[in-house]
Amino acid sequence: MNIEVSIPKTPAPVLRVEGLTKQFEMHHLKRTLFAFDNIDFELHEGEFILLRGENGAGKSTLLRTLYRSYLPRAGHAYYHTREGVIDLASAADVDIAVLRRREIGFVTQFLNARPRVAAEEVVAEPLRLAGTPHAEALVEARRWLSAFGVKKQLWAAYPSTFSGGEQQKVNLARALILPQRLLLLDEPTASLDRDSRKALVERLTQLKASGVAMIGVFHHPEDVAGLIDQEIALKAIKIEDQ
Amino acid sequence: MTALNLAAATQITRQPPHLMLAEPMLTMCGISKNFGGVKALSDVDATVYPGEVLGIVGESGSGKSTLLRMMNLEDTPEAGSYHLALPGRENSNLFSLDRFERRSLRAEHIGIVYQNPHLGLLMGHTSSGNVAERLLIAGKRNFAELRERARQSLDASEFPVERMDATPRELSGGMQQRVQLAKAIALEPAVLLLDEPTTGLDVSVQALVLDTLKRLQRDHAITMVLVSHDLGVIRTMADRVMVMRRGNVVEQGLADQIFQDPQHAYTQQLVHAKL
Numbered sequence: 001m002n003i004e005v006s007i008p009k010t011p012a013p014v015l016r017v018e019g020l021t022k023q024f025e026m027h028h029l030k031r032t033l034f035a036f037d038n039i040d041f042e043l044h045e046g047e048f049i050l051l052r053g054e055n056g057a058g059k060s061t062l063l064r065t066l067y068r069s070y071l072p073r074a075g076h077a078y079y080h081t082r083e084g085v086i087d088l089a090s091a092a093d094v095d096i097a098v099l100r101r102r103e104i105g106f107v108t109q110f111l112n113a114r115p116r117v118a119a120e121e122v123v124a125e126p127l128r129l130a131g132t133p134h135a136e137a138l139v140e141a142r143r144w145l146s147a148f149g150v151k152k153q154l155w156a157a158y159p160s161t162f163s164g165g166e167q168q169k170v171n172l173a174r175a176l177i178l179p180q181r182l183l184l185l186d187e188p189t190a191s192l193d194r195d196s197r198k199a200l201v202e203r204l205t206q207l208k209a210s211g212v213a214m215i216g217v218f219h220h221p222e223d224v225a226g227l228i229d230q231e232i233a234l235k236a237i238k239i240e241d242q
Numbered sequence: 243m244t245a246l247n248l249a250a251a252t253q254i255t256r257q258p259p260h261l262m263l264a265e266p267m268l269t270m271c272g273i274s275k276n277f278g279g280v281k282a283l284s285d286v287d288a289t290v291y292p293g294e295v296l297g298i299v300g301e302s303g304s305g306k307s308t309l310l311r312m313m314n315l316e317d318t319p320e321a322g323s324y325h326l327a328l329p330g331r332e333n334s335n336l337f338s339l340d341r342f343e344r345r346s347l348r349a350e351h352i353g354i355v356y357q358n359p360h361l362g363l364l365m366g367h368t369s370s371g372n373v374a375e376r377l378l379i380a381g382k383r384n385f386a387e388l389r390e391r392a393r394q395s396l397d398a399s400e401f402p403v404e405r406m407d408a409t410p411r412e413l414s415g416g417m418q419q420r421v422q423l424a425k426a427i428a429l430e431p432a433v434l435l436l437d438e439p440t441t442g443l444d445v446s447v448q449a450l451v452l453d454t455l456k457r458l459q460r461d462h463a464i465t466m467v468l469v470s471h472d473l474g475v476i477r478t479m480a481d482r483v484m485v486m487r488r489g490n491v492v493e494q495g496l497a498d499q500i501f502q503d504p505q506h507a508y509t510q511q512l513v514h515a516k517l
Contacts, residue, residue, distance in 0.1 A: 027507035028514070068496060070503040074253045083261060092259040093482055093496050094291055099261065116453050128460065 013042040014213040020075035034237040053234035105180035109190040144173035185216030273322035293463035297480025304486040349379040353426030357438035359418035370406040399424040416447035
């Protein structure tokens with residue numbers, strides 16, 4: 001785990017969220033599902049925010065909205081890039097794609113496994129897309145698989161056939177192989193055994209120290225107790241008929 | 243269907259690109275086309291950036307294949323412009339070229355794979371011959387070079403090259419699609435157009451063909467436009483998705499957003515029907 005992260009030191013927050021609001025229009029039910037309303041916070045380099053709240057409070061929805069898998073209803077999420085400030089709420093799709101390749105990572109509990117792609121290739125892909133030669137990317141991928149406790153016999157196998165826990169390890173290795181500037185963590189420890197959880201927390205500690213900003217939802221927040229700088233509590237909002 | 247519109251779902255207007263520094267590889271603006279009294283396309287815009295895969299989904303009659311035919315310069319619209327980022331051609335509306343220019347531009351810079359291999363291949367000629375034909379149009383004449391280039395292209399498409407002298411008629415559906423693909427990429431086209439490339443293939447063969455496309459895309463960063471009514475195929479392949487209905491683009495976005503948080507009533511119906 002010796003990938004170096006180089007991030008320019010800037011006093012401005014990495015992310016400034018203002019009035020961010022998300023609701024889902026469910027056309028077939030003629031209903032609106034309110035997820036969260038008017039959220040404000042700032043996140044600086046090397047900071048770690050823990051999102052708290054009951055099931056359905058909108059924690060994962062907030063992460064997905066910041067990653068733009070969900071479109072916000074209103075508000076702003078100003079992200080400071082090396083080229084200036086960009087509002088993640090309204091940025092062009094191609095710009096979001098650029099940021100996802102370069103500096104914003106999302107770690108979920110689920111792996112969207114493509115058929116017929118070996119675990120080591122799945123993990124190596126972000127490096128390859130960033131221009132690393134194939135052989136080099138594979139070496140790095142194997143190191144990460146090993147760090148997260150994926151057995152050597154599985155490296156060349158297809159993850160679509162793996163157990164949930166093994167899939168998640170592949171997913172984590174893939175998500176953390178490239179140093180990011182902002183990491184969105186959606187219950188990354190949910191189905192992991194103790195050793196892999198420990199490996200993950202070690203890596204997150206290392207990333208935090210090197211300046212990576214993180215927002216996360218954790219099933220067992222005690223795992224990351226030593227990392228938390230801020231906590232944001234979300235509350236479920238009721239569904240209203242139209 | 244029209245109870246709620248897109249404006250109700252989000253109040254946010256998308257900004258123009260700032261971080262994507264490359265110019266679009268393909269730009270279509272204001273494309274309109276009528277067949278008789280039927281509007282096949284009305285005022286459609288499409289932009290594809292270098293190395294991107296744009297997926298176009300929609301039911302039969304939505305206009306998605308008509309739009310792809312326009313991209314392949316097989317047909318021209320009543321209104322609209324079409325630009326490809328080709329050296330020396332940046333400023334020319336490709337629809338205004340005469341049909342000979344269009345044909346040579348298509349042969350050299352646009353590759354296409356049709357659902358029906360009969361549309362893309364000469365079924366009685368050898369597979370290598372089919373690929374070499376594309377190279378001949380581009381002016382290659384040396385037999386040994388033609389054969390070698392055809393072999394390389396078939397190999398890149400994961401076609402078993404020891405069978406390069408078999409005719410498509412003697413090959414399975416999945417192999418025929420690989421020959422079409424080899425032909426389409428032989429000249430390293432600016433854009434690769436895929437019209438339902440895996441429809442009608444067995445699921446296992448479909449996965450193999452998609453895998454080949456994915457590999458080509460990853461290793462060569464080929465710009466692709468993929469038309470399919472199969473949402474699974476689009477989800478596997480596309481970076482961005484355009485949803486079409488009755489000749490209009492009802493919604494477009496990043497592929498994961500279209501599938502996880504569809505905004506338009508029609509897209510929601512489409513996505514829910516799949517899951």
